[in-house]
Amino acid sequence: MRGAISPVDGRYGPLVSELQSYFSEEALIRYRLRVESEYLKLVAERFAPRLLERLSARLDEIVSRFNESGVEAVKAIEAETRHDVEAVVRFLRKRLDEEGLGEVGHLVHIGLTSEDVNNLAHSLALRDAISTVITPALEKLLQDLVETAYRERFTVIVARTHGRPAVPTTLGKELAVHAYRLLTCLRHIGEVRLPGKVSGAVGTYAGLMEVFGSDALDVSRRLVESLGLVHWLATKQVIPHDDVSRLLYELSVASMVLVDLCRDLWLLTMLGLVYPRPRGVGSTTMPQKSNPVELENAEGNLEIASNMLSFLASRLLVSRLQRDLSDSTIKRNYGVALAHLLIGVKNLSTYLERMEVDRGEARRDLERHPEVLAEAVQIRSRLRGVDLLDELRALGAGGADYLNRVREVLATRGLQASEILPKSADEYIGSAPLIAELVYNLVMKNKIVG
Template identity: 30%
Template sequence: MNIYDFVNPMDFRYYGADPGFFERLRPYVSEAAFFEYQRRVETALILAFRELAWCSSKHAGEILSAFNSVTATEVYEEEKRTGHIVRALVNCVTRKVSAEAGNYVHLFLTSNDTTDTATSLRFQELLCDVVLPDLLDLLATLIRLAEQHANTPQIGRTHGQHAVPITFGFAIALYVDRLGGRIQMLEASRQNLRGKIAGAVGAYNALSLQIPQATVLFEKLVLSYLGMQPAPGSIASQIVQPEFITDMGYAIQSCFSVLANLADDIRHLCRSEIAELQEEQSADTVGSSTMPHKVNPKNFENIKSLWKAYMPRMTTLFMDQISEHQRDLTNSASQRFLPELLTAFDYCAVRLNRAMSGLRVNSQAMSRNLNANKEQIIAEPLYILLALQDCPNAYEQVRKLAREAREQGKSIMELARQDPTLRRYISKMRPEQQQILDDPAKYTGQSSQRTLAVCEHWQREAEKLRAYLAQEKAVLSNAESARFARLYDQLRNIENGEALPQAFCPAEDRRRVIEEWMELRQD
């Protein structure tokens, strides 16, 4: 099939058009990847059966081998006959094993135990392995840019008009802080993605026939093989409570909005009449089919455009929270598009990082734009300094001066010094205060200091998160039996009547559990 026969531009223009990006995301967002994650959920069940001796090692080996050999193509061909994708997977596996072993395939599960858990798991790993590292790379680029220009004066703008000076580094540091906060929010939502092994209506009906005293413990055990936890109250319907995915989607959309806002700000600063920034482009890049001189901020425009396309998907996520009774199918088709959101979001993070890394900063243009209106922008410091000298009606006096200065083509300070009363107050000001009135480029407040402090803070936070993500990946890639020993001991004790069943067995904080496993590895 030709890629240009596809309908979705994400496939042929963005995700599919960049081989490196495609290969990094394909193991998580593709339909073939979703099949692999479903297979992992089903095999986790068999591993638990084997360890508890609910099925023999021989039968477990047959099943695990069959799951490893079945292909997505086989399953989707079988679905054409059954009309049910999970039952198609089960059928394909059971054909490859003995009748006795086949009884254990998908035992106690319902389809959404498999699919919802697989969905949470693939997004959990996609965020850990790809998206969060890409966001941290972007954050590092912004930190470098902010620190580099911590002292580069720039006119601040409100309502599109000149306000008072800042530094360019300060403008970028604001995005460092906003992005850093969104990254932490996204990581929190990732940690809170949940799975379920609770059966057709979430009440453990089928599992209760085997181990009524410890259904929740068994669910936690199977999910532990995947590095996951059930809902905090270990309660569900046929589906995992939808709020966990909704929260993740909101965290993504909120972060996406920060990227779009940054891209839009940079785009405006690239305008010909402002020219403070310029996007780096190759010598062969064409900006117009008819105007050879054009150099457009294309990357920044595309990021905002993709945000516009995917931001409304949040409405669908909110609507998908509604599922009648124990479950209906009205969220099935709509949820299939969720991987597109993560793909578009990460694509924009990578593209924005690349564009920001090559951004050309014209400090001379920043100085020129600041000085072009310097006679007006000293109005605020003049008013504040006069007020501090107890000058009556300081704000109103400076406001009138500003209007007169515009009408007469003079500077505010020229008119202020011509006024005997104001001149007396100005003479009382400290030398460094008077310097600000003559050179507003010095009126940047705490821009430089806040820039460096914010960058230092997020540098530390980013390093901590990078280290944790690497450790989590390492511990989950190694299935040491010690990880599950406590749960197995509890289950066996309950089965043997040596311990009382727990009426309420709350899910544990996932990160705390992961960190406990990290300590086990060190021991």
């Protein structure tokens, strides 16, 4: 979209087009129309039972066939009413009249306030977008990640703490750490159930009781649960945002978990242990460049997503007395935040698909840092009653003759180097391959992906 101000709709539009079905203006109007239609069916059960079957069929058609021309009609009405939900109400009444059902037009929206419609529409949009777009994208990324972790479970590399060589690990185990975190995030996201309320202008159900009498609470529950949401009993005019905030916080955490993965992969790329297969132009002036651009793009978008999601989650927990409209404009950014998340996830998946492992450089890196075996030496020595920590510290970090100096220290303390000093870094990777394998099996066993 050339004229787009937001990069979400402009430059990155093709990456997030799936979200338009849930967060565009057309989508929000359609969700509102669906809520109004489902509520009208419940009203008709009581006040127009003879028309219920025909009315239900026509309402379903109105919702399913709602398109761009319908959006234009609603927006034209809104230009007059200056109220978006009232515009939907009038549109639905007009459509019913056109279908020969004008006699029930006066029952549209009866007993409701606009927030009864809006909260349900937003919860439905979030639920559908998460289950249909966001979760599958995260699951694909998890599968790409865990398969790479499993494939590289025996690829030994230097682990670094504080940016300095520490002890050996495997690339697969390090990727499995991120996969396990993402798996946990997906579980938490999947556990959240979004809420809904139909309780009137100040949460007393007074308007609903005028329509349904003592059945008002039951009708409210029936409507909310029929939409697949959790009924929230006690509310102001606005529904408490608690459960939606839990979902947004979980998505924010997932975003930063993936930022951590981006940074680790970026650093491994910088160290030369992994690299992206060349694609396109890497630099306007340096012909040799093949840059991790997908990682860097993913990191930026995921940070934006995390900050937006955490802001939405915390800000929407509060409202002035019964309500004010500041939350309305904020909620319209649900889709923007999720779009940045989706862009990051897709770019991260693309990098994993392009990523190659330089096993030769991994081996050379280990050879440059023989000091990564020092922990093994000091533990094995202490198990034999000899504490070499101070002597090993005095040797410093590495050097071409490091292992020979270690052997000399061992000899002076009467220890056999063949018993103490690992023959190679491969001997001191602990359960690293097993961890990668267990995480792989855990993902596949729980069928989180595929």
